[in-house]
Amino acid sequence: MNNLLKSIKENPILLKYQVFLMPIFSFMICILLLVFLIIPQLLGFAEQNTQRESLFVKKQQLEAKIASLNKVNLESYKSDIATALIALPQEKDVPAALSQVLYLLSSNRLRLNEVSLSGSDLMVDGVKAFQIRVDATGTNSALRNFTESVKSSTRILSLEKLVVTAGSSLTELEATIDLIAYFEPLPTAVGGVDQEIKLPTQSDLEVLNKIKSSQVGSGEIDTTTIPLGKTDLFQ
Amino acid sequence: MALVVMIMITALTLGFGLYQDLSIKKLEEELTQTQAQIASLKDKEGVVTVLGGRLAKIISLSKKESKSAKAFILISDLSEGKVKIQNFASDKDTKVRLSAEAPAVANLDEFFASLNDPKQNQGLISSVKLDSLGKAKGNLTFDLVLTLTGGSKQ
Numbered sequence: 001m002n003n004l005l006k007s008i009k010e011n012p013i014l015l016k017y018q019v020f021l022m023p024i025f026s027f028m029i030c031i032l033l034l035v036f037l038i039i040p041q042l043l044g045f046a047e048q049n050t051q052r053e054s055l056f057v058k059k060q061q062l063e064a065k066i067a068s069l070n071k072v073n074l075e076s077y078k079s080d081i082a083t084a085l086i087a088l089p090q091e092k093d094v095p096a097a098l099s100q101v102l103y104l105l106s107s108n109r110l111r112l113n114e115v116s117l118s119g120s121d122l123m124v125d126g127v128k129a130f131q132i133r134v135d136a137t138g139t140n141s142a143l144r145n146f147t148e149s150v151k152s153s154t155r156i157l158s159l160e161k162l163v164v165t166a167g168s169s170l171t172e173l174e175a176t177i178d179l180i181a182y183f184e185p186l187p188t189a190v191g192g193v194d195q196e197i198k199l200p201t202q203s204d205l206e207v208l209n210k211i212k213s214s215q216v217g218s219g220e221i222d223t224t225t226i227p228l229g230k231t232d233l234f235q
Numbered sequence: 236m237a238l239v240v241m242i243m244i245t246a247l248t249l250g251f252g253l254y255q256d257l258s259i260k261k262l263e264e265e266l267t268q269t270q271a272q273i274a275s276l277k278d279k280e281g282v283v284t285v286l287g288g289r290l291a292k293i294i295s296l297s298k299k300e301s302k303s304a305k306a307f308i309l310i311s312d313l314s315e316g317k318v319k320i321q322n323f324a325s326d327k328d329t330k331v332r333l334s335a336e337a338p339a340v341a342n343l344d345e346f347f348a349s350l351n352d353p354k355q356n357q358g359l360i361s362s363v364k365l366d367s368l369g370k371a372k373g374n375l376t377f378d379l380v381l382t383l384t385g386g387s388k389q
Binding site for chain 1: 278290
């Protein structure tokens with residue numbers, strides 16, 4: 001080994017061109033370092049930086065989510081869900097829907113002649129619903145007020161179709177009103193960990209308060225003004 | 236000299252690369268911990284998601300306006316003191332068939348004008364067509380077909 005090194009060191013060609021060989025050797029090493037180490041590293045920096053930034057942003061989002069969730073008062077939210085379920089229940093809850101309709105009729109001085117329900121569930125704007133057909137009698141203004149009050153009913157109802165004919169009495173009208181009552185089952189799964197959450201806004205809380213306040217009156221039905229068409233609505 | 240500089244640059248780039256790798260690993264570990272923390276708050280996330288979703292649907296459904304209801308309210312208001320409604324039938328939110336009677340031509344004219352006036356009809360009615368006109372028991376009887384905005388004109 002020593003002999004080999006000695007022969008290389010004493011090689012006359014090497015000795016003659018060592019002034020040129022050393023810089024060439026250094027240059028080649030520099031090129032190799034540049035091509036195989038520095039450039040790939042520099043190219044990787046951009047990718048690493050992007051990855052680091054995205055992880056950082058994701059972490060910040062998750063920390064913000066934790067901060068939001070820590071503000072949540074579980075009991076208060078459960079109570080709010082219960083309130084929201086009055087307006088949009090998880091099941092058809094036909095008695096509650098009919099009670100709401102009867103309340104609206106009674107509070108607007110309309111007499112109920114008949115009420116019937118659609119056999120199958122509907123899907124309206126992506127929300128499950130069923131139809132309630134109401135035949136009622138009353139004055140034009142009573143009917144007008146009823147039509148208006150449907151919009152603000154505690155249980156969400158929408159008026160789908162309205163047919164009005166002059167009644168036997170000179171001042172009264174007979175109306176067939178198709179109402180849609182909505183319901184929506186509760187979701188079976190919540191979103192993933194990374195999914196953003198949105199706490200209720202001021203306007204959302206106002207909606208809840210509106211439901212709470214309108215709920216107070218909806219239970220008081222003046223049955224004396226409603227001659228019911230059927231004693232058992234489900235017959 | 237150039238070789239020394241190049242070796243130093245290489246060392247620097249490798250060192251910075253290593254630092255980047257370590258900080259990414261640290262962030263990934265922190266992220267895992269944060270995700271675990273969120274998983275422990277799943278019950279709270281559940282109520283927020285349920286409430287948010289339900290409120291969004293309630294607000295969306297509350298904003299949904301029934302054209303039949305709006306048309307009836309409008310016609311009731313416009314007809315007051317002018318004509319007496321005999322029949323009102325809304326058809327899938329686009330057409331309204333209306334039968335009414337008026338004591339005099341002036342009342343009918345006024346009612347007809349109000350239905351056609353965009354200010355008075357609140358932009359809800361796009362066309363009014365008189366289907367029939369007659370006289371019964373001293374009153375003018377008439378049938379109208381109203382096309383509501385967004386519906387196809389007849």
